Amino acid sequence: MVRASLLAALLIVLAACSRDGALGPFAESQVPPALTPRFYPPEGWAWGFIGVGDKPVQRYGVGSTRRVPTATIVVVPGYGETAEMWFETASDLIDDGYTVWILDRAGQGGSGRYVAPRDLGHVPTFDPDIAALREFVRVVVRPAPDTPLVLLSHADGVVVALSAVRAGMKADGLIASSPQLANVEPGRRLLGSVRRSDTPPPGWKPWSRETPDDREAGSTHDAWRGKVGQAWRVANPDLRMAGPSLGWTKAYEAASRLTETGAAQTRTNVLMLNPATSADALCQRLPQCRVETILGARPAMHLEADEWRMPWLKVIEAFTETRPQTADQAPVSPVRPRP
Template sequence: MVRAFLLAALLLSLAACERDGGREPFAESRTPASLAPRFYPPEGWAWGYIGVGDQPLQRYGVASTRRVPVATVVIVPGYGETAELWFETASDLIERGCTVWILDRAGQGGSGRYVLPRDLGFIPSFDPEVAALRELVRVVVRPTPETPLILLTQADGAVVALSAVRSGLRTDGVIASSPQIAEPPEKALLGPVKRASKPPPGWKPWSRERADDRAAGRTHDAWRGQVGHAWMTANPDLRLAGPSLGWTKAFETASRVLESGARQVRAPVLMLNPDRGADAFCRQLADCTATTLSSARSALHIEADRWRRPWLDAVEAFIDARRSDGATATISAVPARS
């Protein structure tokens, strides 16, 4: 077995701009001046790193409610998303009484990179980040029986979270937002192995002219659609463009392994707007519910309130259903936002 080690610290003095383009992990991002306060880091937010074996370190962040938490939520973003894109959702969940952790994906966000250029998405396998998620929960989060542990995932992050559960991670439930499971390719995507960490034909590096999430069709919301682009503009080390052939192959491989072990996923699962592969996988699980938010785009956590509010309500209801005290969280009034 791969021996794991933990490096967890508050990294308050990193000079990210000096390492632009390097492989090192990155914390303490600069908040873009263009963002409204609701997109700022939650109060008390702190960063740390988790490492498994000789793999690049992955960045995580955490903040908690001031009262006894009703649940612990670990967020696993989708491809191309940084932890910063989830700050608004983290604040909402903290306001509802949760402790919230966000684990940047391997080779993405503030995590260390496997290859250069830094904005090329590459990972040789999903196994290291599955292992990192398990170690984060076991060594750092250390959930207690009194407080339910919920994994909240986005897009292909569902493969990471569900693979961790399949391989033995104990959790009280998984919420998969717009989950994606790779379709089998019509033909092999990789030629020689040396091509795995190279950009595919037509790949373009990240640029300021790159479409934001609204222009890319991930959300209807003009303000939330700018958030990810703003963080990457202000913090070059966070930038990520399209995936390499190797990342795509790793996603396909992890999807096939996950599908073959559906019976080993015993935790309750809620899927919100699953793609075809995820919906079919849900039907194989012992306890899985799939729900559709009609006309919503793929990034429900940054959607317009018309869709995001019922999405957040569904997330909260799932968490409340797993609370041992049977109580419901107190919800503060939240003004309308668009």
């Protein structure tokens, strides 16, 4: 459990706060003029901040259906993503009757930063991400007992989501979209200690307008959705992200290794969509996990062309509408059959 001292220091701010220099949180993002309305914030979208202990606060956003929601979905983005990049998907899910929350990752998006420059992704460990997600769900989201709670993670966000569940956070299900764990080659030790873990790796370059967008980076086929993240960063300098620090990479490796070793203690139903090899191997070790493949889709399926994005949305909605059986109710097996 989170220590009492951390709980006492829990900070929740329900309105946009002012920035504390270059490292402070940021919520008042300006809509890029180049975007069409489908990429705007969902109707009634609201921002807030949550912090645990003395760590930089993290930004979250929320939108909900006008009717009684049939489920609550909490999005855990991947590295370098901002909540803004999920607005179109959030709107689609809200229209289908869900409440959608998005929690920006520690040191990324609109969350406060650990170090300068602001576009250097750095955390000393994934523990703040994991603790913040647990307290966010427990204290802010507070899902109703009769409303399923489903985590929707992307890429390395699966490490945060699975770790939070393993640490005791209650969730009815977890969807991992293009999940990936850090690739630590057999026989190689984790990235060793470095003199300054909050420094960029050799060859690191700051964000610039020449930084490849998501289509150019091979994350999506869609030319328009591929420009969404870049458009938000051009219009909002505080959201810009380049590559991670040495410390972030070390923290990712350590958290991935712990996720693998603690797989048997993960008590929720997991669906992995187009997992990387490392995540697929992990799925076989989880008590309840299955894999589905959307052939031809690139990793950022929330930004993919409709040929792949629409089937992706249908799988998410089908999983969410079927209240998953909890691991306490289901027999535990180290391997689940693949479809």
